[in-house]
Amino acid sequence: MTGVKGEWPLYEVFVRGKRGLNHVHVGSLHAADDEMAVRHARDVYTRRNEGVSIWVVRADAITASSPDEKDPLFAPSGDKVYRHPTFYDIPEDVPHL
């Protein structure tokens, strides 16, 4: 029975709360395959109309930025204040800007 005895793989679940919103990560669950993961996700995460659409993806298929949420990957955006609208001084009396 080796090969079928192990733990069901872990899936991450994303739910679209309603039309017009992005899918948002809501948690994880175990399922034997993709189809079962969608069914389980419905039962676990949308018992009260919390969603209109579900994505599931195997956790081991996700690539993440780094093992730390304080990632040097994001450092380049830290010193570029000129990317934000508040960087620019505009006289108060100029309309619609």
Added chain:
Amino acid sequence: MTTTVDEAQLLEDFEHTVAQHDRIEPRDWMPERYRKTLVRQIAQHAHSEIIGMQPEGNWITRAPSLRRKAILLAKVQDEAGHGLYLYSATETLGVSRDELTQMLLEGRQKYSSIFNYPTLSYADVGTIGWLVDGAAICNQVPLCRTSYGPYGRAMIRICKEESFHQRQGYELLMTMMRGTDEQRAMVQESVDRFWWPSLMMFGPPDDQSPNTAQSMAWGIKRDTNDDLRQKFVDMSVPQAEALGVTLPDPELAWNADRGHYDFGSPDWEEFAQVVGGNGPCNAQRIAHRRRAHDEGAWVREAAMAFAAKQVDA
């Protein structure tokens, strides 16, 4: 030497995040004791939800009407869902579901002592909703702000659903109180049995709760056991009056100076006995869980075999 310096820096970053009431996320560095405390607490909470299905599940086939049966089914299904949210949160700390399941089945991790009491009448379904879920809500609302992100997010989902649990229980009891003398007596008898065990759900008194100080420093817990217990008593007294039942505590009295109700002390010896495995239903609860797990093994294996076949095809 560099590793020591790095560790000190990591610890400082961690403590800074916690002090800011910001959240710790799964891939952040965290002290090993913080991780272990979380695993113990969240797993215990998850196991409680899973074992908590049994006392009420006991009455599903004997619900007095289709309406009550549908409600009870939905409630017990929620408990399963809550267990799964919490297992999901625990797994982000690097423990596998299999390990968690084994630790429950082998008694190496605990679950709430309240579920080791039997449910002797249908009134108990109402009392559990009102008092047991009410106490759970008191415990859980502050945990929505706990320092570990996945735990807090699971608690937010759970708290939304617990409100249905408590209200359905209270409504069930109100319905029975409008019934016959016999039904009113059933409610009172049920409340008499569950009041003290509900107070024990908050854990030992503060001076005997060795983990509380550290858990509060880490932002895992937000309130002490005794503070939450007081809050629960203050909430429950007017609810009991509205219902028309008495709470079985001769020391229960309003204290105008404190602005709180005074109340008696639960039987902590009984609490120790139940936690230690000698409650009325400890053996039965675990035996039932083991049986369900063992009897489901072929289903889990068949699903894996089917999935493997689909990939090969």
